[in-house]
Amino acid sequence: MDITLFKLINGIPGKFPMVGEVMSGISNDYFLTVIIFLIFVVMWFGTRDLQRRRLSQRTVLIALIAVGLANAMVVMTTAFFFRPRPFAILPLDQVHLFFYKPTDSSFPSNFAAVVFAAAISIFATNRKSGIILLVIAVIGTFGRVLIGIHYPTDVLGGMAYGAVASLFAYLLGSIFNPVLVLFLNFTRKFYLS
Amino acid sequence: MFLKLSFVYIILVFLAGVGVLQAAAAFNDLNGLLFFPKKMFSYFFALVMTGLPLAVLFDWNWHYAIGIIQGAEQTELFFLTMVLALFFTLLVSSIINVRRFSEPNDNLEGLDSLRKSTYFQMLKSHFRKKN
Numbered sequence: 001m002d003i004t005l006f007k008l009i010n011g012i013p014g015k016f017p018m019v020g021e022v023m024s025g026i027s028n029d030y031f032l033t034v035i036i037f038l039i040f041v042v043m044w045f046g047t048r049d050l051q052r053r054r055l056s057q058r059t060v061l062i063a064l065i066a067v068g069l070a071n072a073m074v075v076m077t078t079a080f081f082f083r084p085r086p087f088a089i090l091p092l093d094q095v096h097l098f099f100y101k102p103t104d105s106s107f108p109s110n111f112a113a114v115v116f117a118a119a120i121s122i123f124a125t126n127r128k129s130g131i132i133l134l135v136i137a138v139i140g141t142f143g144r145v146l147i148g149i150h151y152p153t154d155v156l157g158g159m160a161y162g163a164v165a166s167l168f169a170y171l172l173g174s175i176f177n178p179v180l181v182l183f184l185n186f187t188r189k190f191y192l193s
Numbered sequence: 194m195f196l197k198l199s200f201v202y203i204i205l206v207f208l209a210g211v212g213v214l215q216a217a218a219a220f221n222d223l224n225g226l227l228f229f230p231k232k233m234f235s236y237f238f239a240l241v242m243t244g245l246p247l248a249v250l251f252d253w254n255w256h257y258a259i260g261i262i263q264g265a266e267q268t269e270l271f272f273l274t275m276v277l278a279l280f281f282t283l284l285v286s287s288i289i290n291v292r293r294f295s296e297p298n299d300n301l302e303g304l305d306s307l308r309k310s311t312y313f314q315m316l317k318s319h320f321r322k323k324n
Contacts, residue, residue: 026251028251033271034205034250037275038210042213045214045221046220053304071265104263111264188304190316191306191307
């Protein structure tokens with residue numbers, strides 16, 4: 001099932017090579033993650049109303065915790081579990097590879113974990129920015145399968161890791177809310193929030 | 194290879210970060226953070242400064258087919274570079290706008306105080322009050 005779905009999605013650039021070229025730019029390791037982090041900067045500095053800004057900044061802090069947790073969860077998993085990439089298993093004439101050949105574990109997708117941790121954390125409190133981030137995350141993770149470096153279950157696993165990380169970050173944010181408030185007050189005292 | 198990739202990544206994030214900070218400051222009327230007196234210039238500057246690095250990042254795999262900055266390292270590098278971009282913005286905007294805003298505005302607090310004062314003016318006023 002996983003391989004069939006992989007072949008179906010990865011077969012798209014076989015028919016339309018341009019799609020593969022474009023998606024390899026969108027879904028590479030840097031482009032979308034930098035855009036997502038830059039959106040955090042806009043949320044921190046670009047909100048006019050004080051109350052909304054405080055909420056945005058708290059949300060950004062929780063999203064950062066979620067990204068950190070998602071990274072840690074992926075590192076811990078891949079220390080004990082290794083799944084070869086599709087191009088390492090399937091015959092090369094059945095894989096349309098639009099990327100370099102990563103050597104780390106295919107499962108879970110670190111990219112999917114990070115972008116979904118960020119998107120879900122933001123979506124929990126800011127629907128507008130959250131929807132933008134979720135759309136970015138869905139396109140990016142779909143692209144990872146399309147360009148031939150992940151199976152669909154890898155990115156689904158990554159999404160689940162991201163969701164769990166954002167839930168934990170939300171809980172941590174509630175438990176340690178006084179620490180977040182202290183940090184925001186400190187930065188406000190020095191004209192940075 | 195990692196050092197070279199990291200260096201390129203830092204430069205790109207720094208440029209994009211400075212650009213995004215200018216756009217956010219212009220949108221939020223944080224005049225003390227702007228490099229240009231007219232908002233239009235700030236938005237144009239932000240567009241160029243953010244657009245070019247993003248175009249290079251989009252093209253990354255064609256330039257650097259080998260090597261990767263892992264997720265956790267990428268996150269660390271991004272935030273260290275953003276801190277640098279922020280300090281650069283605070284420094285340059287404070288120097289450029291020193292004559293534009295003569296007195297620090299004590300009626301506003303936090304980030305809002307940068308609407309009518311530069312960062313260094315506010316910092317100076319903050320420590321003067323303490324002493």
